[in-house]
Amino acid sequence: MKTPSLPHNEVSRLEFLKNLNILDSLPEQSFDDLATLASEICKTPIAIITLLDESRQWFKSKVGLTATETPREISFCGHAILGNDIFEIPNALDDDRFIDNPLVTGNPNIRFYAGIPLVSSVNYALGTLCVIDQKARELSEEQRHSLKKLGRLVEALIEARIQYQKLQEMSAALFDKTTFLNTLLSSTDESIISTDLNGLITSFSRGSESMLGYTADEVVGLKTPAIFHDVKEMHQRAHELSHILNKPIETSFYVFISQALQRKSETREWTYIRKNGTSLPVSLTVTPMYDNTGELFGYLGVAHDISLRKQAEQETSYMAGILERTGELAKVGGWEFDIASMQIKHWTTEVFRIHELDPPQLPSLEQAMTFYPPESRRELEATIDQATQTGMPWDMELPFTTAKGKHIWVRTQGSAIMRDGKATSLIGAFQDITSQKTVENALKTREKSFNDIIEYAPIGMAIVSLEGRFTRVNQALCNIVGYSSEELMQLTFQEITFPDDLEADLERVSQLIEDKISTYQTQKRYIHKDKRIVWVQLSVSISRDQDRTPKYLIAQIEDITERKYQHEEAEQFAYHDPLTNLPNRRMLLSRLHHALMQTERFYRAMALMFLDLDHFKNINDSLGHDVGDMLLKEVANRLLKCVRSIDTVSRHGGDEFVIVLSEISHTEDAELVAQKIIASFKEPILINGHEIMMSTSIGIAVSKHEKPTKADELMKHADKAMYEAKGAGRNRYCFHD
Ligand SMILES: Nc1nc2c(ncn2[C@@H]2O[C@H](COP(=O)(O)OP(=O)(O)OP(=O)(O)O)[C@@H](O)[C@H]2O)c(=O)[nH]1
Numbered sequence: 001m002k003t004p005s006l007p008h009n010e011v012s013r014l015e016f017l018k019n020l021n022i023l024d025s026l027p028e029q030s031f032d033d034l035a036t037l038a039s040e041i042c043k044t045p046i047a048i049i050t051l052l053d054e055s056r057q058w059f060k061s062k063v064g065l066t067a068t069e070t071p072r073e074i075s076f077c078g079h080a081i082l083g084n085d086i087f088e089i090p091n092a093l094d095d096d097r098f099i100d101n102p103l104v105t106g107n108p109n110i111r112f113y114a115g116i117p118l119v120s121s122v123n124y125a126l127g128t129l130c131v132i133d134q135k136a137r138e139l140s141e142e143q144r145h146s147l148k149k150l151g152r153l154v155e156a157l158i159e160a161r162i163q164y165q166k167l168q169e170m171s172a173a174l175f176d177k178t179t180f181l182n183t184l185l186s187s188t189d190e191s192i193i194s195t196d197l198n199g200l201i202t203s204f205s206r207g208s209e210s211m212l213g214y215t216a217d218e219v220v221g222l223k224t225p226a227i228f229h230d231v232k233e234m235h236q237r238a239h240e241l242s243h244i245l246n247k248p249i250e251t252s253f254y255v256f257i258s259q260a261l262q263r264k265s266e267t268r269e270w271t272y273i274r275k276n277g278t279s280l281p282v283s284l285t286v287t288p289m290y291d292n293t294g295e296l297f298g299y300l301g302v303a304h305d306i307s308l309r310k311q312a313e314q315e316t317s318y319m320a321g322i323l324e325r326t327g328e329l330a331k332v333g334g335w336e337f338d339i340a341s342m343q344i345k346h347w348t349t350e351v352f353r354i355h356e357l358d359p360p361q362l363p364s365l366e367q368a369m370t371f372y373p374p375e376s377r378r379e380l381e382a383t384i385d386q387a388t389q390t391g392m393p394w395d396m397e398l399p400f401t402t403a404k405g406k407h408i409w410v411r412t413q414g415s416a417i418m419r420d421g422k423a424t425s426l427i428g429a430f431q432d433i434t435s436q437k438t439v440e441n442a443l444k445t446r447e448k449s450f451n452d453i454i455e456y457a458p459i460g461m462a463i464v465s466l467e468g469r470f471t472r473v474n475q476a477l478c479n480i481v482g483y484s485s486e487e488l489m490q491l492t493f494q495e496i497t498f499p500d501d502l503e504a505d506l507e508r509v510s511q512l513i514e515d516k517i518s519t520y521q522t523q524k525r526y527i528h529k530d531k532r533i534v535w536v537q538l539s540v541s542i543s544r545d546q547d548r549t550p551k552y553l554i555a556q557i558e559d560i561t562e563r564k565y566q567h568e569e570a571e572q573f574a575y576h577d578p579l580t581n582l583p584n585r586r587m588l589l590s591r592l593h594h595a596l597m598q599t600e601r602f603y604r605a606m607a608l609m610f611l612d613l614d615h616f617k618n619i620n621d622s623l624g625h626d627v628g629d630m631l632l633k634e635v636a637n638r639l640l641k642c643v644r645s646i647d648t649v650s651r652h653g654g655d656e657f658v659i660v661l662s663e664i665s666h667t668e669d670a671e672l673v674a675q676k677i678i679a680s681f682k683e684p685i686l687i688n689g690h691e692i693m694m695s696t697s698i699g700i701a702v703s704k705h706e707k708p709t710k711a712d713e714l715m716k717h718a719d720k721a722m723y724e725a726k727g728a729g730r731n732r733y734c735f736h737d
Pocket residue numbers: 612613614615616617618620624625626627628629632653654655726
């Protein structure tokens with residue numbers, strides 16, 4: 001027996017056969033009819049439609065046989081499919097290939113076999129239509145011819161099955177696709193509307209319904225432009241298209257499909273009018289739709305709601321407008337620079353105005369830099385480089401020359417916008433600060449003059465905080481108080497003021513701060529660094545801001561120490577007796593007037609004592625004038641010890657002394673003082689080894705508030721009383737009656 005060899009395309013043949021899904025399928029009438037016909041036409045008891053699987057031949061249809069399959073290696077069909085025509089074995093017992101075949105030697109005892117290969121349209125021999133007899137014989141020519149035709153019919157059945165199968169697959173795919181599309185249509189919020197070529201609406205998606213408020217039933221069948229289009233907008237677009245295409249365009253469906261007609265889809269912003277009358281900005285993409293022959297059959301419009309974006313755009317443009325206007329008002333411009341393209345992206349009107357350039361043509365970076373002088377340009381470029389690398393903001397004031405050649409000053413501020421640690425753009429503000437700069441320069445000049453005035457002033461000057469701390473001092477003041485300016489600025493005026501003068505000074509400062517006085521002048525004492533007293537003439541004023549809040553004190557300090565001492569000396573000279581240093585007649589008269597006034601005011605009494613030394617001339621004559629002088633000094637000391645500090649002991653010249661007891665309660669008080677004086681002379685006075693006994697005669701006059709006496713009267717009274725004392729024997733006192 002010879003096992004049939006395999007066809008050259010066996011692998012793909014088996015694959016094709018498998019995909020036919022025919023193996024082990026149920027019997028089909030059409031196949032069975034053809035098998036029966038073959039059996040009848042060829043007059044054989046057996047007819048089979050076999051299909052050759054990898055290891056078996058399977059019978060799709062069979063007549064006169066109960067088996068459903070047999071092994072491939074013993075099959076006759078395995079040989080038959082290798083040829084193109086009928087494979088005919090008249091007597092298997094005469095053929096070496098089959099003589100010992102189990103199908104020949106055993107059931108079904110094949111003797112005659114004729115099979116026509118069943119070849120698919122893509123040239124795979126799948127099996128055979130064969131007729132079998134248990135006796136040796138041959139087919140007639142007609143039978144062969146018919147068997148071939150029947151074979152073609154079986155092939156057609158198999159081909160129909162293939163086509164059906166393809167159709168099944170396609171319809172399954174179509175179903176999937178339709179399901180997908182329907183799901184997509186109903187799940188998206190986008191509005192999807194299809195129309196035919198004339199704009200008749202053929203579908204209206206769920207998204208369209210919720211976007212526009214109409215149901216599909218209300219809209220499908222309407223012609224575009226339909227109830228939800230803004231006719232004014234369409235009219236405007238028609239007008240634009242007329243210009244573009246240079247021919248009149250009507251306000252019609254055409255405005256939506258002008259591009260689609262040229263096989264392009266077009267996206268454009270439109271306004272939809274909802275059923276409730278409100279409008280909705282949308283971005284509408286219109287796409288032409290073609291059938292499988294490439295024929296245009298309609299249009300698809302997909303629209304999405306851009307109201308949020310529009311609102312954001314409006315807000316942005318509103319904010320940009322506000323920024324632009326506030327920038328103009330504040331004279332501050334804004335700019336933006338894109339780092340990737342190294343291009344200026346935006347300048348506000350104010351930036352153009354400062355440059356004296358006309359918008360909207362933006363200069364390149366290089367051009368923009370030419371407005372700065374070379375040195376400033378280098379500085380600015382370096383700063384921008386640094387900002388780009390580090391994101392560090394900058395704020396610079398630079399000289400600038402406008403497009404029309406005007407020299408101004410500008411302030412440029414900027415910072416980098418960073419994304420993922422990298423600067424993507426720079427934004428900033430730009431300002432003309434020329435007038436500010438002019439004021440600043442004027443202020444600087446003024447400040448310099450002010451500084452110069454302070455620094456080089458011949459008198460001491462200081463700026464002092466309201467608390468008293470020196471915040472600014474000049475050299476003249478340092479010279480006055482002996483401190484360096486650094487040392488002085490660590491001190492307060494309180495610390496260097498002579499304690500006795502501080503209270504009055506602080507009082508005046510308070511009045512200044514409280515705005516009760518605007519300035520004050522005083523003479524006061526500072527304590528020099530070397531601890532000596534320095535007399536100064538001080539003039540203090542206060543600086544206030546616009547709402548009169550006090551800011552600091554301004555002090556002018558003049559050293560008057562020398563003048564002060566000279567004055568004191570002169571005063572001493574004018575009002576004092578140079579020998580005894582006691583007040584002289586002039587001062588006494590002043591004190592007397594004062595005492596009389598107080599007497600009247602306070603309902604008191606006072607006494608005037610007139611003293612003349614007894615026989616003083618003898619001292620001069622016997623011991624000399626100098627001893628006389630020394631004696632007079634000692635007398636002065638003794639007299640001072642007999643009175644209170646409020647009383648005045650004066651020398652009137654020669655050996656005459658006058659005492660004002662400015663406040664007595666009774667006449668007896670004066671008497672007591674007179675007795676004390678007389679007693680004090682009891683002690684001898686020791687001068688140059690001479691023990692001198694001295695006495696004095698005293699005349700006392702009293703003035704009481706109830707009976708006041710004028711000063712000159714009182715002097716006369718006391719003088720008269722003194723003479724009475726002399727007359728009465730000296731070394732005594734007498735009251736004027
Ligand atoms: N040493 C000295 N003598 C003076 C000074 N001024 C006046 N005298 C003298 O004082 C004397 C005053 O004398 P009188 O008061 O007139 O007479 P007296 O000797 O004191 O006698 P009685 O007053 O009558 O007790 C005169 O001799 C003056 O020359 C002075 O400043 N120094």
